[in-house]
Amino acid sequence: MINDRMIEIEESINKLTVDLLFPIRTSKTVNKEAFDKLYFLLDELKILIKGELIISRKLVG
Template sequence: MNDRIEEITKLINDLTTDLLVPIRTSKLVNKEAFSEFYKLLDEVIKLVSEKELINRKLAGLLFFIYTTISAEAEHTNYSSPIFLEASKIEDYLSKILWDSPFGKGTI
């Protein structure tokens, strides 16, 4: 599992520019990059489910991506694609970072 988490971390790191630069510079969402990002996050959810610890580098990278997009979303309205992506990432992070006692939710 650790080897695959490291691979996924590198793949997400490689996607970071494609995720963040269009949002920060043009206020546009790169749908292809986000689609790939969410596929990787789906795999992360499966790999870390019920685990006590997760990779610190991965957690930090996900935190960076989320906080950057969330900061940009603060300057948009609720129907903005940026706001919607921030909300979707938040939902993914809740599934990755803790096993909610309130159910699995949907994505």
């Protein structure tokens, strides 16, 4: 169950990268909403991986 949620978070972060990078590259602006979503996902991920010995290389990257 935890691994399933970690996979969902990883996929959500991958989708957010376009929302984060496109405005920065094109108009030099920051999409605050996308960053807020990213920080929320990272906080949840931090809780899930606490104490884990093995973490997906793709997720860490």
